[in-house]
Structures are given as structure tokens and as C-alpha cells.
Amino acid sequence: MWDTFILNPMINALLMLYDFLGNNFVLAIAVFTILIRLLTLPLNLRQQRSSIKMQEMQPQIQAIQKKYKDNPQKMQEEFQKIGYNPAESLAGCLPLLIQMPILIGLYRAIIIVLGSTPQSLFELTARVYDYINLTDLLPISNKFLWLNLAQPDPLFVLPVLVFGTMFLQQKLMTPATQQQNKNKKQDDNPMAGMTQSMQWTMPIMFGFFSLQFQAGLSIYFVLSNIIGIGQGYYMRRSMAQLKEEQAVKKKPAVITSEPEVKAEPKQDKADLEAAMKGTPEERKQYQPRKRTSKRKKRKR
Amino acid sequence: MYAAKRPLRRPAIFLLIIASYLLAACGARTANTNWPGLSTDGQKVYVAYGPKVLAYDVAAQKAAWSFFPADAAPTLQFFAAPSVQDGRIILGDFGASGGMLSPGVVVTLYALNDTDQGTPESLWTNSELVSDRIVAPPLQIGDQLFVGTANNFLIAVDATSGVKQWEFEAGHSIWGQPAYKEGVLYVSSLDKSIYALDAATGQKRWQTELGGALASSPVVNTNLVYVASFDNKLHALDMQTGEEKWVAEAQDWIWDAPAFAGGIVYFADIKGNIFAVDGESGEQIWSQQLKLPVQTSPVVVDETVYIASGDDIKAENPQGALTALDIADGKQKWQQTAPAPLYTTPVVVGNDIIVALQSESALLIAFDAETGSQNWIYTPPQEQ
Numbered sequence: 001m002w003d004t005f006i007l008n009p010m011i012n013a014l015l016m017l018y019d020f021l022g023n024n025f026v027l028a029i030a031v032f033t034i035l036i037r038l039l040t041l042p043l044n045l046r047q048q049r050s051s052i053k054m055q056e057m058q059p060q061i062q063a064i065q066k067k068y069k070d071n072p073q074k075m076q077e078e079f080q081k082i083g084y085n086p087a088e089s090l091a092g093c094l095p096l097l098i099q100m101p102i103l104i105g106l107y108r109a110i111i112i113v114l115g116s117t118p119q120s121l122f123e124l125t126a127r128v129y130d131y132i133n134l135t136d137l138l139p140i141s142n143k144f145l146w147l148n149l150a151q152p153d154p155l156f157v158l159p160v161l162v163f164g165t166m167f168l169q170q171k172l173m174t175p176a177t178q179q180q181n182k183n184k185k186q187d188d189n190p191m192a193g194m195t196q197s198m199q200w201t202m203p204i205m206f207g208f209f210s211l212q213f214q215a216g217l218s219i220y221f222v223l224s225n226i227i228g229i230g231q232g233y234y235m236r237r238s239m240a241q242l243k244e245e246q247a248v249k250k251k252p253a254v255i256t257s258e259p260e261v262k263a264e265p266k267q268d269k270a271d272l273e274a275a276m277k278g279t280p281e282e283r284k285q286y287q288p289r290k291r292t293s294k295r296k297k298r299k300r
Numbered sequence: 301m302y303a304a305k306r307p308l309r310r311p312a313i314f315l316l317i318i319a320s321y322l323l324a325a326c327g328a329r330t331a332n333t334n335w336p337g338l339s340t341d342g343q344k345v346y347v348a349y350g351p352k353v354l355a356y357d358v359a360a361q362k363a364a365w366s367f368f369p370a371d372a373a374p375t376l377q378f379f380a381a382p383s384v385q386d387g388r389i390i391l392g393d394f395g396a397s398g399g400m401l402s403p404g405v406v407v408t409l410y411a412l413n414d415t416d417q418g419t420p421e422s423l424w425t426n427s428e429l430v431s432d433r434i435v436a437p438p439l440q441i442g443d444q445l446f447v448g449t450a451n452n453f454l455i456a457v458d459a460t461s462g463v464k465q466w467e468f469e470a471g472h473s474i475w476g477q478p479a480y481k482e483g484v485l486y487v488s489s490l491d492k493s494i495y496a497l498d499a500a501t502g503q504k505r506w507q508t509e510l511g512g513a514l515a516s517s518p519v520v521n522t523n524l525v526y527v528a529s530f531d532n533k534l535h536a537l538d539m540q541t542g543e544e545k546w547v548a549e550a551q552d553w554i555w556d557a558p559a560f561a562g563g564i565v566y567f568a569d570i571k572g573n574i575f576a577v578d579g580e581s582g583e584q585i586w587s588q589q590l591k592l593p594v595q596t597s598p599v600v601v602d603e604t605v606y607i608a609s610g611d612d613i614k615a616e617n618p619q620g621a622l623t624a625l626d627i628a629d630g631k632q633k634w635q636q637t638a639p640a641p642l643y644t645t646p647v648v649v650g651n652d653i654i655v656a657l658q659s660e661s662a663l664l665i666a667f668d669a670e671t672g673s674q675n676w677i678y679t680p681p682q683e684q
Contacts, residue, residue: 116450117334117379117394117435118475118515118555119643122595125553125570126613135530135553138513139472139490148451151405151432 006101008127010109015132018113018140026144026219029110033223036106041231048173048235057084107217113140114216116150142216149216156211158218163207165225170199172232334394335643336656336663337381337437344414345647346389347656348378349663353391354680355414356664358649361676365419367412372396381437381477381644383445387414388423388459390445392434407433409447411462424462429455436517437477444499446485448474454487456502466502470495476517476557479525481539486525488514494527494535496542506542510535516557516597519565521579526565528554534567534575536582546582550575556645561600562627568594574607574630588630592621596645599653601669603627606653610641622646622655622667634672638665652676 013035017028037044060082068075079085112124121138128134142149153159210218337348344364345356355364369376373396383390388411395407407430411423432451439446445459450473456465471491479486484505485497490513496505512531519526524545525537534548550569558567563579572590577583592609599606605625611618620642624633640659647654652666652675664678 116433116473118595119334121515122555122643123613135512135532138530139492142472148432150450 002101002105003127006105007108007112008129010105011112011124011127012129012132014109014113015128015134015137019132019137023137023141025114025141025149025216029216029220030223032106033220034227036102037224037227037231040102044231045235048232049239051173052235052239054084057082060084107220110216110220111214114142114150114214116142144215144219147215149219150214152210152212153215153218158215158222159207159210161222162210162218162225163203165222165229166203166206167199169225169228169232170202172229172236333377334379334435335658337379338644338647338654338656339381339384339437340647340649340654341384341387341414342649345649345654345664346382346384347664348380348382348391349656349658349680350377350379352680353378353382354663355420356678358652358654358666361678363678363680364416366680367391367410367420369408369410369425372408373406380434383438383440384414385440388412388440389414389420390438390440390447390459392430392438392447394433405432407431407449409434409438409445409457409462411459423460426457426462429457429462429464435473435475439477439480441480441499446478446480446499448476448478448487450475452489452491454478454485454497454502456499468495468497468502468504472513475515479518479520481520484539486518486520486527486539488516488518488527490515492529494518494525494537494542496525496539508537508542508544510544512553515555519558519560521560524579526558526560526579528556528558528567530554532569534558534565534577534582536565536579548575548577548582548584555595556597559598559600559605564627566598566600566605568596568598568607570595572609574598574605574625576605576627576630586630588625588632590621590623592623595643599646599648600627601648601653604633604669605630606646606648606669608642608644608646608655610643620655620657622653622672624669624672636667636672636674638662 014028014032017031018025021027021031061079061084064075064078064082068078112120112127115121115124125134146155147153206221210221333350339346343358345358347354347356351368353367355366356362357364376396377394378391379394380392391410391412393408395405406427408425408427409429410425412420413423414420430447430449430453432449434447435450436448440459443459444465445457446454447457448454452470452472452474453467454470454474455467457463458465468487470487470489471493473490474487475490476488480499483499485499487495487497489495492511492513493507493509494514495507497503498505510527510529510531511533512529514527514529516528520539523539525539527535527537529535530553532550532552532554534550534554536545536547537543538545548565548567550567551573552569552571554567554569558565560579564585565577565579566574568574570593572592572594574588574590574594576585576587578585590607590609592611594607594609596608603626605627607623607625609621609623611620618641620638620640621635622638622642623635625631626633638655638657639661640657642655642657644656648669651669653669654664654666656664662677662679666675666677667673668675
């Protein structure tokens with residue numbers, strides 16, 4: 001099932017791209033990575049947004065937990081007040097889990113297509129759809145710059161790039177508030193501690209893996225990370241913008257909305273009374289004021 | 301209640317993610333395998349089957365020795381058929397990474413002397429000659445050694461000292477053993493080309509590009525070079541010029557080299573069709589359908605053509621088969637099954653036709669060449 005629904009379609013898509021892109025395997029990997037990232041973009045954004053939101057709420061959550069540790073009922077109520085739902089935090093991780101098979105399938109596909117032994121080629125033939133002419137596509141070009149795509153990069157460039165790009169990506173996924181507070185004791189916030197350690201451990205781990213991986217696979221990681229960096233940058237910017245807008249909206253709302261909302265019915269009543277006392281023309285001209293503010297403002 | 305569960309949930313998700321990545325990372329290393337490589341000197345059979353190279357004494361029906369370099373990385377594997385000439389055995393490995401901090405793959409050539417005194421003695425070892433796995437069986441001609449590599453090179457080496465003489469770069473991997481005749485090497489490459497090279501200098505004499513990748517060895521007769529291709533054709537080329545003289549059509553890829561005997565060329569495609577064509581004209585003499593995928597070369601002995609075949613790659617318990625066909629008309633004489641698909645061309649020692657396979661139950665099986673009955677079976681002892 002794994003092969004039929006994930007791995008084989010990916011292998012064939014990779015081969016088709018290789019065919020369309022002038023038998024350039026690096027280009028095929030690049031376009032394929034972009035397509036996959038685009039497909040998983042909604043999931044990614046949702047997961048990232050939820051993760052940032054959760055991390056930023058951590059101090060409040062912890063304070064509530066500490067304060068009401070003996071009163072779960074009250075704790076739940078307080079959580080609801082700040083908009084935190086524990087079930088939602090689990091759902092926030094689901095997109096990441098859904099992406100895992102796609103990611104694993106993608107780099108298994110790269111390994112199989114780049115397989116450089118008779119046995120791996122034979123195994124590839126069993127996975128290729130009938131409408132793809134493998135005879136014309138073979139041999140899959142395995143050279144790119146100084147690299148043999150089926151072997152690790154002997155000059156250490158790709159492992160360094162994998163580390164660097166993944167580090168940047170992880171850094172952009174960490175909320176700014178957490179980075180500002182990184183000098184504070186991490187024990188105060190275990191979630192922040194985990195994110196901080198992920199920021200280093202994941203890039204180091206993948207940097208080391210890249211010393212052993214086929215160069216084609218490392219290229220995929222670098223490209224995928226670069227897209228992730230763009231996505232992270234966009235996410236931070238949009239979150240910051242959202243916060244600014246919220247801050248701007250909050251300020252005037254406190255000063256102006258209350259009297260305006262409460263004054264409206266009284267004003268309408270006074271106008272109506274004045275109009276009724278006036279001439280027939282004045283009565284015709286009377287138009288009640290539009291009741292926009294309270295409901296619309298609530299919606300906003 | 302949830303507060304008690306929460307501390308477990310996040311580490312669990314984190315571990316799941318890491319485990320998934322690690323799982324995939326381990327999978328990245330599984331592609332470096334191949335089918336066993338098999339050769340013979342007429343008395344022993346030599347089989348490179350991954351973790352070791354084994355010499356098996358056919359007459360005594362026991363393993364003579366097995367070879368694995370003491371200081372090698374545990375991931376090192378051998379799959380290219382060993383080259384044997386006058387007791388000198390040349391082995392090329394699939395390479396192993398130099399370790400976490402040395403990503404370059406180290407591929408080594410080993411020259412051994414089979415002394416019949418137990419373990420063979422080392423003549424020389426050289427890890428500087430090639431930099432990618434050796435799939436093609438090395439070829440020894442006198443004191444010259446020719447080795448094709450997966451990173452497109454053919455190198456010529458002094459077989460007595462292990463010193464490189466020259467190298468030639470093709471457009472893609474060389475998986476087939478070169479053929480040699482009168483000072484000229486004929487080299488096929490996955491780049492769809494066959495090259496004729498001067499064996500002394502490595503200078504190219506001609507190059508002919510064909511319609512499909514060439515994964516197998518060329519075969520030479522007096523004036524023609526035969527080469528099988530993934531374009532579903534067997535090509536016969538002029539030995540002097542590389543000009544195509546004729547082609548014989550198959551129905552699918554011809555994976556392994558043809559066999560030439562008595563003026564007739566025998567070859568098989570991966571759909572299981574066996575063909576016998578006239579060596580001079582390419583005219584078909586007979587064809588036979590095995591209905592089993594064939595990725596090996598036919599073996600011709602006296603009046604019989606032996607074909608080792610595999611099974612449907614999607615089969616749940618794939619088996620192999622060895623079939624004996626009458627050389628005159630291709631009619632089946634006998635067929636025997638093997639516990640795993642046969643992807644390696646069999647060898648003949650005396651009255652035994654010996655197959656090598658990837659199976660836990662057997663590494664080598666010998667069948668009687670005449671009757672097809674099983675003569676002996678060899679399974680390597682389990683490593684402790």
C-alpha cells in the first residue's frame with residue numbers, strides 16, 4: 001500500500017519531471033521539492049501558526065497550571081478564557097505527522113531513482129508505470145558540478161549547507177518572544193527548552209546524515225530548507241503584522257466604542273422625538289441612524 | 301486529568317518525528333547491494349556475495365576459504381565476479397564510506413594468490429585506483445588488468461604491482477566486463493555507447509552510440525562485436541570500424557551479454573524469450589519462450605543451452621529456475637527450480653552447472669548438467 005500510493009507515484013513523477021526538464025536530475029529534484037512543498041503548504045502553515053501560537057501562550061498556560069494545580073475545573077475555565085484548548089494543541093501536530101510519510105516517500109524515491117547498481121535498476125523497472133519510457137530516460141544523469149549525485153559530497157559543501165539552511169529554518173520557526181527571553185531559565189518553559197534544543201539538534205543531526213547521504217538527497221534537503229526559510233519568514237512577518245493590527249485596533253476601541261455604542265439608541269430616540277414634534281417635512285426627513293457599530297465591531 | 305498526560309505527549313511526538321527521520325536515514329543505505337558475482341577457474345568457484353568472497357572447492361564439495369579484509373569497514377561489500385587467472389584473483393569491492401567525517405567512498409582493488417594452502421596470500425591492495433563501486437568483473441589479460449567503475453571510468457592497471465597505467469572516461473557507468481581481442485578492448489557503458497580502446501594506451505579507436513543503455517559485456521568473434529542493449533536489440537558491429545552490421549530484435553530489454561558458440565549467438569530478454577541467431581547474418585534460427593524473466597547470459601555446453609531465470613518481481617515468494625534447452629531447436633530438456641530468483645549467470649565445473657543466489661537457504665546449488673538433478677548445495681555458516 002505504501003509503495004502503491006506514495007512511493008511509486010513519487011518515483012514516476014520524478015522520472016516525468018526528469019524527462020520534461022531536459023534530463024537534468026537536479027532540476028527534477030528542485031521542481032519536485034517545490035511541488036511537494038506547495039502541496040503541503042496549507043498543512044505546514046497551519047502547523048507553524050499553531051506551534052507559534054502555542055509557544056507564545058506557554059507562559060500564561062504555565063502560570064494557570066501553577067495557580068490552579070489543585071483545581072482542574074478552574075484550570076480548564078481559565079484555559080478557555082485565554083483561548084487555549086489542549087486538544088487543539090494535539091491537532092496542531094497532526095499536519096506535521098501527515099507530512100512525514102510524504103517526506104520519507106520523497107527521499108526514498110530519490111534513492112531508488114538514483115540507485116546505481118543493477119539490482120536497484122531492476123527494482124526500479126518494476127515500479128515504473130507503462131506510459132513512461134524508461135529506455136529513453138536511462139541512464140539517469142548522476143553528475144552535477146563536482147558531485148556524483150549517487151554518492152556523498154566529498155567536499156563537505158552539502159553537509160554544511162544542510163546544517164546552515166536547517167538551522168535558519170528552525171530559527172525562523174522559533175517565536176521572537178522566545179528568542180528575546182532565551183537568557184531566562186529554560187526550566188520556566190519546557191516547550192521553549194525543547195524548541196531551543198531542536199534548533200540545534202535537528203540541523204546537527206541532518207548535517208551528519210548528509211555526510212553519508214547521496215548528494216541528490218542532500219540537495220533535496222537544502223532546497224526544502226530554503227523553501228522552509230521563505231515560509232518561516234513569511235509566517236513571522238504575517239504574525240507580526242497581525243499583532244500590530246490587533247494592537248492598533250485595541251487602542252481606539254477602548255476609548256471610543258463604549259460611549260458611542262451606548263449613546264446611539266438615546267440619540268435615535270431624541271431625534272425621533274424632535275422629528276415627531278416638528279413639521280410634516282421634518283417628519284419625512286427623519287432617518288434613523290444606522291446601527292453599525294456594536295454588532296459589526298464585535299464581528300471585527 | 302489532561303495535565304498528567306501532557307508531559308508525555310510532547311516528547312512522544314518529538315520522538316516519533318526523530319524515529320521517522322532515522323528510519324528513512326537507515327533506508328538510504330539499502331541501495332548499495334547487488335546479486336552475487338560468480339566465476340570459476342575450472343576447479344573452484346569464486347563467489348562475491350556481499351559480506352565476503354568465497355572460494356568453493358567443487359571436487360571436495362567444501363569451502364576452501366573466504367575473504368574479508370581484516371581492517372575494512374563492516375559495511376564493505378563485494379558483488380563483482382572475481383577475476384581469476386593462473387591462481388591470481390582480482391577482487392573489486394562496492395566501497396565503504398571512510399566514516400562520518402570522511403564522506404568520500406573508499407573503493408579498493410585486492411590482488412590475491414590462491415595457493416591451495418588455506419587462506420590466499422595478498423599480492424597487493426590499492427585504494428587509490430578507483431573512487432566508485434566496481435560492478436563489472438575485472439578483466440585480466442596477461443599482466444594487464446582492466447577495471448570498469450560505476451563512476452564512468454575504465455582503468456588499466458599493472459596486475460603484478462597494482463600501479464595504474466591509464467584511464468578512460470565514458471559518459472556513464474561501466475557495468476559490463478570489457479571484451480578483448482588482438483590488442484583492442486571493447487567497452488560498453490550505460491551511456492548507450494560502445495567504445496573500442498587501444499589496450500596499451502587507452503586511446504579511443506571508435507565509438508558507436510546505440511539506442512539504449514548497455515549494461516552487459518560485449519562479446520567478440522572473428523570480425524564482429526555483439527552487444528546487447530536496453531533498446532530491445534542485439535547489435536552486431538564491425539570490429540574495425542564500429543559500423544553496425546545487423547540487429548536482432550527481442551521483445552524487451554536484453555539485460556546480460558549474449559553467448560557465442562559454433563557460429564551462433566544466443567541471447568535472452570527480460571520477458572523470458574530466448575533467441576538463437578546466425579552470428580554472421582543475424583538471421584533467426586530458433587526462439588523459445590520461458591515465460592520467466594531472464595537477466596543472465598545463456599551458457600552453452602556441448603549440445604545444451606542453459607538459462608538461469610528469475611521470477612515476477614512482485615511475486616510473494618519469488619523463485620528461480622535453471623532451464624536446459626536443446627542447442628539445435630531450443631526445445632526444453634529439463635527445468636529445475638531454485639529457492640530464490642537467479643540473477644547471476646551460472647558457471648560450469650566438470651559435470652556440474654552451478655548457480656549462485658540470494659537466499660538464506662543456499663548460496664550455491666550445483667545441478668547435473670546432463671539430467672538436471674541436484675548434485676550439491678552450499679549454505680554459508682551463520683556469523684556469530
